[in-house]
Amino acid sequence: MATSIADLLDDLQGLTRHVEQVDADTAGQAITSLGHLGRGLALLADADDIPRPIPTERSLVLRDVASTCIRAAGQWPRMDGRLPELAAVAADVVGRRAPRLDASEQSLLVGELNQVARDCLGIAKRFPPYAQILILTRAERAATRCAQVVRPQHAAARAGMILDEPVPATRIGTEASPARRMSNSIAGLAHAVQADARDGTLSVYAVLAAAAAAETASTRADAVAEQLNGGRPVRRSAAPQAWRVVQAALLNFDDGSRYSKAPPSVVVDWAVRLQESVDALPNRATSLAEVHEGATAARAVANQLPALADQIAGAVQRWATGGRLYARARSLPPSERHVPEMLHNRVVIATPEDVAPVARAARVAGRLSTALAVELDRTAGRIGRQPQRHLAAALATGLNADRLAHDAQWAERLAARCQPRPPAAPTLVR
């Protein structure tokens, strides 16, 4: 099941705030957790360190709390339990994201981890033999100081989206419900597209697969939105049509990746998993729990589609700027640049202007998917839950309602126009 930093922090806070009696085991687990949280804070401090002649107060405070927590935990034997397990995962997840965080996101995560560290220290010190131990008192002071110095900055509302970034579980079997697998697969797909786009390994065919999976997922989310509207029909979002237009526009291009001997694309793998999980969903829910789970999963899916569309639009523009795409001149928008090639129907290297239809289709798919996510969020208080509160709030803020009707008409018109050309001869030749 996909999780997120917000889910992990919620679970951690749930555990630390509902401890009634503290014995040696509970206190030991809290101290082990403190070590993991210190490690997470240290990774954030490492990413924060821009070489300066004199370190900032913020940097010193952050390093102090991280090292004190780690030192304190080193004084006790490691204890197993749910709390240390979750703290370790939270530290790993935060640590992996640390190098690419902006200052606002970093401050937010420091604040969150530091708060859990303070809660853990509170638990440990409630165990009478540990109440006066110096290293714990020092860690407590360092954490208090950190809370005073490192404050989330003004852009914290947007920074909150980092808390909702989904973290896919790599091992999730078919025994999990299709809705859970769907949430996990969209997380995996979003993560894989982002990673490949960052590394420059994203291919046209991987994007094609991602867009096809997005089409399937948005069709399902659209149907759920209609069901959740109390049986009253809602206007279909046209997001699936827009995703089809993205694919139809992209089909004109190739990037030569089919000559590569690189391992199979992880993006394609997650896209297929998303498709499989949607295929496995029952057409009619058999229990109320299934309705709630399906609604939550539909929100998890819809919330990720706008970012996926952004990634695709950005990747296509980068490919064209880098001269990585080629296409038949006749399949490109009319342009004076390609007149001779068009006359002879030659293959040309695509320019950023040539890929504008793909980028535009991706942006429209993003806006229509945003509308779908906002529509699903509207019913979050009644059926299921909103798994990504910060992200949903940011999507609602960014929704441009005035453009939606125009975007939907555009997508429906274009999707209808993507009709097949006359069929080919029965056999395919190389």
Added chain:
Amino acid sequence: MTTDRSQEAIGVLDEPAAWLLAIGCADPNVVPAAVRLRCLKAVEELRSAGAIPARDLDQPPPSDIRTLLHEAHQCLATLSAEVRSEPLVLDALRAAAAAIEALG
């Protein structure tokens, strides 16, 4: 696929890979995403195994998806046991079978 495998052995993957790619790149309004995705997955596996799937950007869409898909699957299923036992080829075969199932 192992590097010492003859070019000929790898070459037999090119044709089914090209057919599957043609279906994977078929019109989204005609071929369901469930089918196209599985075909793209099969192509990924075959490409990684050494196949070079041909694609003509000017090629009109294949007329009979069902026949082409069955032919691609059949082509993979009748490869020599040595080639077919490669994990990547096996995965491609499974993906092609899933595409047939999705086509109904």
